[in-house]
Amino acid sequence: MILLLFIFVLAIFLGLELITKVPSQLHTPLMSGSNAISGITIVGALIAAGTGGTFGTVLGTLAVIFATINVVGGYLVTDRMLAMFKGKRKD
């Protein structure tokens, strides 16, 4: 458990170091892209939906639905935005 906390703290610091200077043009994609990453909770949702009792499965399935919306929607919308940025740089 201490190990998990250790990983948590290290990952926070890594994240803070990783993204120091972001051009403002990328603020929205960075936000929506990282927002999609927060859908990683889907892993917990899958386990809950696949192992629980009746009510647990209901909760888990709802969690899977919401997490999947977050993941699929988040990545697609980010890609759509970034494709726009890319397209205009050619001309």
Place this chain on the structure above:
Amino acid sequence: MELLINLSYIAASIMFIYGLKMLSRAETARRGNLLSALAMLLAVVATLLSGGLSFQWIIVGLIVGSIVGAFAARVVKMTAMPEMVALFNGSGGIASLLVGWAEYQAEPSGDVFRTVAILLAVFIGGVAFSGSIVAFGKLSGRIQGRPILFRGQHLINAALVAITAALAVLVVLNPAGTYLIFILIALLSLLLGVLLVIPIGGADMPIVISLLNSYSGIAASAAGFIILNNVLIVAGSLVGASGLILTNIMCKAMNRSLTNVLFGGFGATTSTTTTAVQGEVKAITAEDAYFILEAANSVIFVPGYGMAVAQAQHTVRELAELLEANGCEVKYAIHPVAGRMPGHMNVLLAEANVPYEQLVEPDDVNPIMPTIDVAVVIGANDVVNPAAREDESSPLYGMPIINVDEAKTVFVLKRSMAAGFSGVENPLFFKNNTRMLFGDAKQSISTLVAEFKEAIAA
């Protein structure tokens, strides 16, 4: 097999880290997003293969979620992007809450560590969810955008947090016998999310969205502590950190501290302190504006939320191209907090195919401002308010702005003389070199475009 699964989780974590790093640089952003999506896929597949899961409901959930998510991502208009991001963020938050709840339901009598993690996932997830929903309501105009304040708000919030903490202690002490208290905590978290976001005004929305984004990451991390899974902890905390960085960038761009944004109730309380502004407002017709623009050698557009509302970005780009064809140098000055989410203006202008090279940041454009013939302010207000520089009593004082007032001529496209979202008077409108072009921004610019086209045709 278990080793392979765990190795997949490690690989996914590394891909998330690289993906996020690539996402913060223009050249690699799109590949970074793809890499992080692949990481997500890897994590999901690894989980599905880890064994002991019945797939029936998982498949239903995955299909329903994918259809809804993909549909929403495809049909959303670029102008509606802030509220879409808020909604996606909300669904991540509620998912973490539900994971926490399901885990509690499955095994209420876990150890202290597990119970605390469950409570954190539920609480933070709940705040992120209801906060995002309120943010969505404000951004899409379903709830009034102005701060909603009432007496003792901070006291009530503090009391709610204290009550929640006390209830959480009860649950930790006796996890199995406190189901109702657990539900109460979940409800309190939802209430707190609402109360935390309603006092925040429209112009502060970029900060709040970044912060809520950070919360949903931390909630996912907490879910990782429940199921003892590293990839959730790593990915969640990366999001938490990146959300904090964006929040910080936004706060700096407004010269405000996070506490001030969260507890300030900006805009609702400040209207009495404004000093009387001197001078008179000089209106201009689109026809006269055309003659000035036609003679200009350099023009800077300063877009704000008003451009998004009027959906004027395509018309603006058209005008810019006509100006360029007329031998004029055109740039767009983008303030980091213009609009309702970080980078809002960049997204809109990109949608309208504005060349990337023409977008400049305030620090680059301010030094050359006195050489600019015309600065055209389109639905921006607070980010060009000279009071931020000159008036120490102004609530905006100290906020870095775009110094359009130093340009030779300033056009301000605006519906009426109403103050910006901060509720602060703007002395820019009363300056000698300022001309107000009243009316719908898109309509005004269309008229200018038509004038240019007529002149070319003639």
